[in-house]
Amino acid sequence: MVRRAAGRARRARLPARRRGRKETAECRAHSRAGRGGVALRHGDRIQIRLHAGGGPERHHPDQQHLLDRLRRILRAVPRKSGVPARAQGAALRASLRLSAGRNRGLYGAVTRTGQRKRGPAGRPDELPRHLPAQRAAAEGKAESLQGCRAAVGLGGDHSADRRRLNNDFCKKIGIAGCICPFRHHVKDNEMLPPSACTAVGLKQRWITCNPCSVSPQQPKGVETMEKVRIGVIGCGYMAQTAHIPCLAMNPAAELAAVCSRRVEVAEAVARRWGVPFACGSEEELLSRELDAVFVLTPVQWHLANVGEALKAGKAVFTEKPAAMSVESARKLAAAAAAAGKGVSVGYMKRHDANLAELRRILDEKKWGKLLFLRAHAFIGSHWNAAIDSLVPVVRATSPAPAFDAAPLDPGPAFLKAPRDAKFYSFDNPYYGLLDTGCHSINLLRFLAGTEPKVVSASERGGAKFAELDFGGVTGTFEFCVNFNMRRWDEVTELCFERASIRILTPPPLEMQSSSTVEIYDEAGALSRRFTLENNRQWSFRLQTDAFVEKVRAGDNSAADLADAEKDIAVIEAISQALHQ
CATH class of the missing domain: 3.30.360.10 (Dihydrodipicolinate Reductase; domain 2)
Structure with a gap:
């Protein structure tokens, strides 16, 4: 209570125009009730603090590392990105919310200077502690963490659903990529903050999905290669248990669309894996901008589905067998030659x-x-x-x-x-x-x-x-x-x-x-x-x-x-x- 009163007194002495306006970016190490930590202020009224738990007499040994991590995060979210401070604050709050276990956790709080919100326990209002602080983060992969969490401000409890973030949102908010080595989980049908949606012009507001993939930071002068945009026709058993998980694990692939004749299955799979588009017809999927298509329907559909994908100018991967008969396989070979597109058949043992x-x-x-x-x-x-x-x-x-x-x-x-x-x-x-x-x-x-x-x-x-x-x-x-x-x-x-x-x-x-x-x-x-x-x-x-x-x-x-x-x-x- 004394500390809170002192804080309010300090803020009261500030000029009004400074209490609600941005302050110059600054970094400072601080100690609060015996807990080590670091804090930054950045941009328009955004204040970031990262605390390290450890008991009354213990300070986190990697305080300088935490400070460096915060600096990297701030560099990844430009002040002049066109995104309102409120949206950036939600993004950063999500990115910094870390926990490594009771009494040894890292946790972050983002507030707007002069407008701190307090949770039930008196601490700044934060997201629930659900994201493990992997050792990889301490080895310089914090960009990956912020890349996937900061993009949307996701919170929620553990779930069996692994989720992927929306690429467009990542790009517009100024974050390169959205793949992360952490297989974190978020709540089903997680909602984007309305202000963030408005800021980037997104219509859809659910973001779900896969183990993200922010590649490690590229050396200067090295250009990141574009991902292969892939659509999936057929969301059955093998698609869900084998092919979609493998696509999600590949950092060079982007699962852009899924299709099933049972549209509710396609929509549920899209929610689970964070696919931005789901539909109930092959024609609708093939009309989208895709580099390749996985045909994962039963063999009796291969002749039609592979043929349609080739006509649409897509490279094709199809499950084995390629067709029901030799005659049908020859028809597909002729269609591939006419389209000038490659076809791979799923004999994974090779x-x-x-x-x-x-x-x-x-x-x-x-x-x-x-x-x-x-x-x-x-x-x-x-x-x-x-x-x-x-x-x-x-x-x-x-x-x-x-x-x-x-x-x-x-x-x-x-x-x-x-x-x-x-x-x-x-x-x-x-x-x-x-x-x-x-x-x-x-x-x-x-x-x-x-x-x-x-x-x-x-x-x-x-x-x-x-x-x-x-x-x-x-x-x-x-x-x-x-x-x-x-x-x-x-x-x-x-x-x-x-x-x-x-x-x-x-x-x-x-x-x-x-x-x-x-x-x-x-x-x-x-x-x-x-x-x-x-x-x-x-x-x-x-x-x-x-x-x-x-x-x-x-x-x-x-x-x-x-x-x-x-x-x-x-x-x-x-x-x-x-x-x-």
Whole structure:
């Protein structure tokens, strides 16, 4: 109370024009009730203080560091940015609100000089303590923190939603970029301060989203490259659990729009990941200014969706398989050639770092001739690594639209079944073999380096077996989808004259895993075993990174389509052999 009275007395002695007007920018270290901290005044009536907790007799050891941090923040928010002081104050207040735990926290307060607001405990009115003070902030990444928090003045409690900020708002307020290494959380449907919205002319007022990405401060003279603006068609299971998180983690990508025929799903996904635009039609999404499109719809929609994206002049990434039939894959290849745009197909195993290294070793041809290959893929219900219990997926609440086969890929002509909802589901044996078995076929082709011919195929008890001929080398393919069992069981083996290789591939959605490659080889009197261990690099993320770099490099090749056509040809041949 004494300190408050003294403060009021000091302010009362100031001339009226100074109590409510800006003061010259100044920095001062201060001690308040035994707590170390620093403070600055900046701009029009904005006062910033950063305190360091630590008990009555302890001062924060990094007081100079905190002071430097405040200076960097003030430099990032120009005084002449055209944004009112009130909006800047809200932004800075949000950026400085840090907490590192009880009695050892950092917290910031921004007030307007002469108009301090007090919270219930008598301290300046502040945002709730919900943002961890990561050690990274103490290593010079405070710009990232302010980049994402200062842009909007977000507050709120922890939530499972990770959010991304609006790029336009960041640019207009004078902050370069909006990506941050902290995976902070904010409340759902967080609102921008009305004054801040008015200041920058924003119509939308919710900002949600992803782990932000303010890149580390660029050296002087180095120009930051523009991000690849990406739209997503299809907001289903794989989009939410794999592709959108990987796009959010890529600092060179900007997720600019999402689309789903169930528009409520698209809107919910947009809120969760901070996507500025959501819609219910592919045409509306493709009309926007995008560099590339991810087609994440079921395979029966690929022919239409990929074709439309190519006509719109977008580079395309599509989930595997590329199409329902060889004929449809060729149509897409022709469309890509006509549009002059690249198409990548999502065989993420080829981006697995250990498998890429194995392919490099195989190219050295030091183990003699290849004698035998085997792919064993028995897929249980935990193909998704049981991620459902950890990351809830947004699902549609509205009734499904009436089934219409007109826009769908008709599939191969040799299948005589009616094109109904059952045909486009796992109830159709061909659909299940194509949708999931294509991964194993693609991996066998990748490792063998030659194209197989189907010798024979059989099916017993729900398990399918095929004998393949890789140019005089025998290969086998064993496949079964059995959701009565949880286990994921996928093994690929290669036998050479002087070596044998065993590859254990993890469930696709096991995000912190890669393939394990066990190698036994012989050289003269030497016999050895060595392993390419699980390196914790998720192949989905590596695949996304490779596609983004391909787009940035202006690579418009569609070689993936030609390669994917060969996978579909093998699946068609196995299916025909099973029906004979």
